[in-house]
Amino acid sequence: MRLTPVLSCAAPLILLAAVRLSNTISLSPQEANQFLSRHRRANQVFEETKQGHLERECVEERCSKEEAREVFENDPETDYFWPKYVACVDKFGDSEKKKQDLITCVHNIPDQCSPSPCNPSGSVRCEDKKGDFLCHCFTGWTGARCEEDVDECDTRNGGCDHECNNTMGSYRCSCHHGYTLSGRHLCNDVDECEDPAVCGTAECLNTEGSFDCLCEPGFVYDNETKSCVDVDECESGVCADECLNVPGSFRCFCDGRQGMKLAQDLRSCKPITACISPSLKRNSRALYLGRMFSGVPVVRLRFRRKFQTGFSAEFDFRTYDSEGVIFFAGGHLNSSWIVLAMNDGKLELQLKYAAVSRVTSSGAVVNDGQWRKISVEEQGRSLVIKIDREAVMKIAVNGDLFTLKKGMHELNLTVGGVPFKEDGLVNKLNPRLDGCMKDWRWLTGEDSSIQETIQSNENMQCFSTENPGAFFTGSGFAFFNTSFSDSLNLSVHLSLRATSGIGVLFALIYQDKVPLSLSLADYHPGTDEWRDFVLVTSGDEIVASSPSPLCDGDAHVIEVTISANHTLLLIDGQPGRSHSATLPLELLPRSSTFIGGLPDVPLVSTLVSASYSGCMEVSVNGQPLDLDQATYKHNDIRSHSCPLLDSHQ
Structure with a gap:
């Protein structure tokens, strides 16, 4: 057996073992560049030495598994190498022409990072290990092959103020509407009111993350026109009676003609009450002559006599009025008649006998509100008018006030007006008279039916005490x-x-x-x-x-x-x-x-x-x-x- 020096490779192997802390290492791109530049030379020497031994032992000659172990000096790499080496020899070892293919095939067996099993998007590089490999991951990636994205948003919301949006290998902070991103994590409020057109004619109020367009009370903001428009409060029925919408507000009205006024809530209505009580005590024996504004008489009487009778009338009279008809006596417009009236505060007598018409006025002013006894009496061929039993007028007449009709002498008498239009008077005047009459005697007799009517109708009665006005x-x-x-x-x-x-x-x-x-x-x-x-x-x-x-x-x-x-x-x-x-x-x-x-x-x-x-x-x-x-x-x-x-x- 040949002894192959391998001691020079021990230090790099120890260094690589120290670097491997886990199956994967996560680095930022900057850290990855530093790491690669720091270890590239030592790794290169180690790989070149191992490849030299491998070529001498197992390429130039065929080696046994034990000889291969001497090259790798460890079992994991040997066990990984040996079956693949046998496959290369079986495929390329018999032909000289394929020797180069055999060399390439054998040289590639120990490098487990060729091709790299690491995710190219998530890994810095692949590190070849003894029968294994180590993927070095970029920050934001994890997993044995750097194939798994790290969800940074799971930890403290990624450090984002508002929203954290995870992306493949990274994350991005975003802000709610009304905020803008400052740096990577902070959200600052946007002052929308810096844009003068944002609220148009309304007032702009910046708020945290938003803004409000403000209007005066009674107005509401219109987003389309960017202006404040009036609120018609009357549409919601805020008033008990009538409602008037005005810019920015409303007014309630109550119908005073129905005796109602506005209450202090300015919406409901309540009855009008008097603050002073007038003395409305009435005199049931005093006839009020001005009850009918139309000027028609308030009393109509007809007297019939079998024999010719002279006219006479006596009554108490009170007024502050200066003009108007007291009574009429006679037949009709075209016959004989007399009218006792007030004119300029004095008594005036108008008469018509056939074709003769006259107007006479005399005596003191009597419209001072004092009771006076007035009398009119036919005496022979004269009419005598008295005030408090003193004669103030004596007028010669030629004719009769009574009219003979069907054997009866008739006379019509009206009080407070004449039985014809006022333009039929001899002297035109307003027949309406605000006056009082009591204790009357017509033709020397008292008519009880008039008194009964007055007593049953307060509108025909005078006040007991009166002032002018x-x-x-x-x-x-x-x-x-x-x-x-x-x-x-x-x-x-x-x-x-x-x-x-x-x-x-x-x-x-x-x-x-x-x-x-x-x-x-x-x-x-x-x-x-x-x-x-x-x-x-x-x-x-x-x-x-x-x-x-x-x-x-x-x-x-x-x-x-x-x-x-x-x-x-x-x-x-x-x-x-x-x-x-x-x-x-x-x-x-x-x-x-x-x-x-x-x-x-x-x-x-x-x-x-x-x-x-x-x-x-x-x-x-x-x-x-x-x-x-x-x-x-x-x-x-x-x-x-x-x-x-x-x-x-």
Whole structure:
């Protein structure tokens, strides 16, 4: 047996054994390069020495298994080599021509890394071992052949702030929407608000990982238009009655014409209550002459006599009204008749006998609210009119008031109006009369049927005590088909004693709009205050206002002066506050005037819709308004008589 020196190979083999810590070694690409450059020379010497011995022992000559062991100096490599060596000899050993193939076949047997069994994507290199091999893996790969990916995300999420995404042989960190990756692992918030267009016209607020587009209360952000659009709260039924949507908010309205007002939650409605109780005690024996605004008589009587009888009438009378019909007596329009009326505060007698017509007025002013006894009596061919039993007029007549009909002498008598149109009067006047009559005697007799009717109907009764001024019960309104304003100037003067802190005092209406309203209110929507106010408004906007507790039983004066674009409000001489809203002056001359209430206009067209309750006298442009001259007046409104007001309830 030949002895082959192999001691020079021992040191490299020991070195390789020390390097092999496991079946695989994982290295980063940088570490792999260092490793290869550090061991390449020693391995090369070892391999060249082994190949030289192998060629001399087993290629140039045929060797036995024992001789092969002397080459490898270990059993694992020998056991691996020997069967493959025998296969090479059997295949190429008999032919000189195939000697080179035999050499190649034998030389390749000991190298277990040719071809490399390691995964080329996951391995640095293949290391040939004694009957074995060792795959050196890149970081991120594992397994005997570096064929298995290491899932770095399983350990502390790969060190990623947000999301770890495993890849073959590596991993990648990613961030949630609204963040950006800093380095390999950290996620930093993106400030989207740095882009001025991100929220359009809305306010941008950066948040962690996102952003919000903010709008004022009552608005909502529209992603399509990138703007704040108004929320129509009225669609959700937030109000108990009417709702008006306004930019960024809403307003609730309650129908004051039905006796309701807005509650303090600004959504529900509650009844309007009086703050002062008027003394509404009535005199069941006193007939109220102004009950019917139409001017038709409140009483109609017919007297029949078998014999010719002279006319006589006597009654107690009280009024603050200056004009109107007290009674009519006679036949019909084209026959003989007389009318006792008020004109300019004095008694006036109009008469017509056949073709003769006369008008006579005399005596003291009697519209001072005092009871007076009035009498009219035929004396021969004269009519004598007395006040408190003193004659003030004596008028010669030629004819009879009674009309002979079917053998009977008939006379028609009406109280509070005439039985024909007012243009049939000798002296044209307004027949409506706010006055009281009691203790009457017609033709020297008392008619009990009238008294019974009055006692059963309060609307026909006068108040026991009265003061001058119109009385509003909180129902209806008086309407004048004019604005009293044919220019840009308007002045309104009100003297009032209110029994409720809510109600329309004066308003100008144009179609369904309310270009001007003067009213009492208990809430100021501009300042969000709950207290008594006087408001001058145009539509639902406040032009002028004043905090004024007028519902105290005392008389107060309200003045509004409009001159061009300036509106001045005075309460008992003290100026109110002007607001930024202005009046639509072009509508004022075309408007109609409403006193004490509003017609059926939309609730949202003005802030106050309740009818006024209390006493009031109105002057426009220096001229007093006589409600008897109105185009329309609710029958419950008394034009010239107001009951006394009690103290606070």
